[in-house]
Structures are given as structure tokens and as C-alpha cells.
């Protein structure tokens with residue numbers, strides 16, 4: 045036995061991996077030899093894919109790919125450094141201006157991912173920076189109040205603050221509970237953080253009610269719109285009332301890995317704080333910027349989605365029909381009819397077997413079980429892809445109905 049393997053054994057990874065694989069929470073990472081779309085080729089076999097989060101599929105259009113290639117020749121593949129040191133490309137600036145136009149906010153900053161936007165925001169809003177006595181800022185007393193079900197990145201970012209003193213959580217989507225908490229925090233510098241649409245349970249926040257309370261108690265607000273971005277807001281779409289209020293938030297965060305189908309994230313808000321985030325977020329200055337062709341292609345896809353809203357309407361109609369079909373075969377699904385569909389399985393034990401079983405039948409299906417959800421509240425979390433055919437959906441429903449009967453969920 046060599047010394048390094050002896051040392052690392054103290055950490056217990058070998059036993060953990062063995063147990064996590066047995067419990068079905070860790071697997072060999074699938075390796076794709078095709079783009080991730082309605083179908084995906086893994087280890088040379090084609091599957092119908094329900095695990096992709098890039099659900100509108102525009103990133104696969106031939107002219108979008110051609111645009112990406114052209115922009116790669118124009119700007120190169122990378123900025124070659126972080127924003128403040130190396131700078132950004134016109135592509136980033138255009139994307140940021142586009143986001144301001146869309147949201148009505150003064151300024152935007154892009155990040156290499158939505159996760160980095162979230163972590164950078166919390167860091168920037170609570171930073172204590174001292175260059176000299178003329179150039180300093182101290183917000184280390186900021187208090188954060190998060191919806192309990194906020195994304196991992198937001199919880200991770202507030203981890204270093206004492207809970208109950210500088211970090212509070214309100215019950216999921218519960219404005220009354222938020223109000224109770226804010227009432228105890230008068231005179232403090234408070235930032236309230238919540239999501240527009242939650243990817244685990246598909247629920248939509250009562251955005252207007254939560255922002256009313258923020259305004260009443262003079263708290264700043266940060267809405268993570270990673271999942272809602274570009275999908276909701278139009279008058280004729282579901283949740284129009286909630287999303288019509290989104291622009292009242294002080295800051296809005298968006299991810300480009302969902303509706304846009306690429307990678308990257310951004311925050312929009314008032315000019316001065318967003319400008320300061322270049323320095324204070326840490327996740328802007330200490331890491332590389334978005335890749336320039338990605339930034340340019342994100343602008344193209346955003347413009348296309350704005351010019352062709354029918355595409356999103358067709359997608360949402362497809363989801364509505366899918367939900368109706370699930371109910372028809374006796375599934376219990378999440379009651380809020382967002383495009384995120386959870387099919388209730390319950391037992392963690394059954395969930396453990398379903399993932400490989402679906403795969404055996406040609407379907408990649410995300411199974412959320414404890415600790416992603418509460419114990420024995422396992423769900424199949426489905427995001428339909430715009431390019432799923434009737435045959436894909438029909439085949440899945442038939443397989444699901446069989447499993448449902450056999451495994452009684």
C-alpha cells in the first residue's frame with residue numbers, strides 16, 4: 045500500500061462511493077456522443093431524454109450553430125481572463141444591453157454560470173472591502189432572508205453567516221411568514237431572496253405578494269428567475285399575474301442553461317451596485333467570463349424567442365397536454381401547472397429501481413429521491429423537450445403506465 049492511498053482512506057470515500065452506488069444516489073456518469081436534446085446517445089445507444097434542462101432546443105438549429113461558429117472566428121473562443129482584468133467582448137455588452145431592455149433595469153452583469161451569479165451576489169452584498177480610507181465599503185452586516193426551498197447555490201453562499209442572526213428562512217412561498225420575519229428586522233439592511241419558479245416542485249412564487257412585503261419593510265429583493273426566464277410573463281400565458289410583478293424586484297437573476305439552452309448567467313438591477321459587483325462578487329473577478337460565442341448566441345436566441353413567442357406557446361401547450369395524459373393514466377402530479385412536471389412515486393426504495401429500469405426501456409428519466417426531496421416523497425421530475433415527438437411521449441406514457449401497475453405508485 046503506498047502512502048498516498050493510505051492517507052486518503054481516512055476520508056472514507058471508498059466506502060461512501062460503494063454505499064452511494066448501492067443506494068442509487070450515485071452512478072457512473074453517462075457519457076454522451078450526441079447533443080443533448082429530445083434524444084441523446086449515451087455509450088453509443090440512443091435514448092429518449094427527459095433529463096435535459098435546455099428544453100426549447102434552439103441551440104441545435106443549423107443557423108444558430110452557424111452563428112456560434114462565425115462568432116468564434118470573430119472573438120475567439122474565450123475572453124482570455126476575467127472581466128475586470130482582461131475585459132469583455134462586444135458580444136457580452138450586447139447581451140447585457142439586451143437583458144436591460146427586456147427587464148427595464150439599468151445595468152446587467154453576466155457570469156460564466158447562473159450558479160456563479162448567485163454565489164457572487166450574496167458575496168457582493170455582504171462584502172467588506174477596504175482599499176484605503178477613500179475607497180471602502182462595508183456591508184458585512186447585511187441580513188439575508190431566503191425562501192426555504194431556494195437553490196443550493198444560494199444556501200451555499202449564506203452558509204458562513206450565523207443562522208437566526210444574519211440568515212433567516214421563510215416557509216416556501218409563504219408571504220405571511222416572510223412578513224413575520226421582516227417585522228423583527230427593522231433598521232437592518234435586509235435582502236430577501238426567492239425564486240420565481242422552483243425546479244424541484246414546479247411551484248411559482250407569489251411574486252407580487254412577496255415584493256409588497258419587501259417594499260413595506262424596505263428590504264431589497266433578489267429574484268432568481270433561472271427557470272422562468274423568457275417563458276412566463278406574457279399576458280396570455282399561465283402565471284401572468286405573478287410574473288407581471290417581477291420587474292419590481294431590485295435584482296433579477298437569470299440562467300442561460302434553461303430556456304436559452306446554452307451556459308451562463310446574469311444579474312440585472314440598479315447601475316451602481318451592478319457596477320460594483322464586477323469587483324465585489326468575486327465570481328466575476330476571480331474566474332473567466334462567459335465564452336464570447338456563447339454570449340453572442342445567447343443574444344441571438346433571446347431575440348428569436350422574443351420575435352417568435354408562438355414557439356413558447358406551442359411548448360406550453362405540449363406540456364399541458366402531457367399533464368392531462370399523465371392524469372388520464374392515473375398519475376399523481378404536481379398541482380401547479382408549470383412546465384416542470386413531477387410524477388409522484390413516494391417510496392425511495394421503488395425510486396431506486398425506476399431509474400435503471402427506465403433506462404433499460406430506452407428512457408432517461410430523472411428520479412428525485414431523498415435527500416433531494418423529503419424521505420419517501422420521491423418523484424420523477426420531467427421537463428419535456430420542444431422536440432419530443434408524439435411517439436416519444438406515447439412510448440414513455442405506455443412504459444410509465446406499466447411500471448405504475450407493476451410497482452404500485
Ligand SMILES: Cc1ncc(COP(=O)(O)O)c(C=O)c1O
Pocket residue numbers: 157158159160162195197239243268270271299300301307308309
Ligand atoms: C433556481 C436555479 N438557480 C440557479 C441555477 C444554476 O444555474 P446554472 O445552470 O446557470 O448554473 C439553477 C440550475 O439548476 C436553478 O434551478
